[in-house]
Amino acid sequence: MSNNTLRVTWFVPPAIAVAASWKEPPGFHLESSRTQSSDEQYQLLCDGVVDAAVTSIDNVLHWNQRQGPEDFVVVAQMETTTPLHLIGSSTLSAPADLVGANILVDAPQNGFVIALRALLQQAGLGTGDYRLTPVGGVRERFSALIEGQGDATLLGPPFDTMAVQRGLKHIATIQDVFAGFPGQGLVVRRSVSHGNEALKTWIRMLQASLATVPGDTEKLKMALDSLDLPSEAVTALVNTFPSTLIPSRDGIELLIGQRALLGLSGANVTYEQIVDCSFLQSFRRPI
Structure with a gap:
């Protein structure tokens, strides 16, 4: 494999990656693949099949607790937030209604499900009050929910809107x-990333796009439209385009706090332990 090729796995192409591709330097090649689950991403990173993954930051908190390399870090935040909506059967109106429900998830112990579990706990539901069934990423969860394989799941645009259009209900x-x-x-x-020149090149491209997009929002919308993404997804991706790649300290401490609330491993981790900003710092120009 060429030193100028970067292999990245993601669920949906992030808007900042689309914008970064507009000024791709000669010789650089981004080899992207769509994943079906965070567990798959974990294994691909462990096996060295991919160099990086765009994924829930909570995954790092859990992945470093598994028996494995334990050296996963976040080097950039790719969006301000990930819009997440709890969608379920038309008979459900509030999180407290999910007692006895079968909830479809990507993975039961990491990722966006931790925020859902924290939400349900605040609504008075313990872990024994519902069942978590792994079915995969957002596309897979949407399909499984529509097919009646579960009672509720977390969805983002456009799948949340598409589910409601099919008679399901927005709960939270x-x-x-x-x-x-x-x-x-x-x-x-x-352990294997600091010598990756293609990764450094891509992060430099992502950094440069932060200054490009505010003046090229329409171009970004057109580029996302060309990927055959529904309008709701395009709007969400544009609205969550980051103003900085520096991972949010408050956001990550929120994730750590959710794990503490639920009594899960990873609650004793600090921001500094899972964030490596050295890639970003190397691109800062002196004032």
């Missing part, structure tokens, strides 16, 4: 309960 929004909920991060393995 994560951001209404956790206002500082952070967007997805760019996750790598610390």
Whole structure:
């Protein structure tokens, strides 16, 4: 594999990656693949099949507790937040109604499900009051919910709107309960990434796009439209375009606090332990 090729896995192409592609330097190649689950992302990173993953930052808190490399870090935050809506059967009206429900998730112990579990706990539901069934990423969860394989799940645009259009019901929004909920991060393995020149090039491209997009929002919308994304998804991706790549300290501490609330491993981790801003700092120009 060429030193100028970067292999990245994600659920949906982040808007900042689309904008960064407009000024791709000669010889650089981004090899992207859509993942079906965070567990798949974990294994691909462990096996060295990919160099980086765009994923829930909470995954890092859990992945470093698994028996494995334990060297996962967030090197950039790819969006301000990830819009997440709890969608379920038309008979459900509030989180407290999910007693006895079968909730479809990506993974039961990491990712966006932790925010959902924290939301349900605040509504008075313990872990024994509902069942978590792993079915995969957002596309897979949407399909499984429509097919009646579960009672509720977390969905983002456009799948939340599409589900409601099919007779399902909006129950709650994560951001209404956790206002500082952070967007997805760019996750790598610390031990093998600092010599990755393609990764450094891509982060430099992402950094440069922060100055480009405020004046090119319409171009970004057109580029996202060309990916055959529904209008709701395009709007959400544009609205959550970051103003900085520095991972939010408040956001990550919120995730750590959710794990503490639920008594889960990873609650004793600090921001400094899972965030590596050295890639970003190397690109800062002196004032």
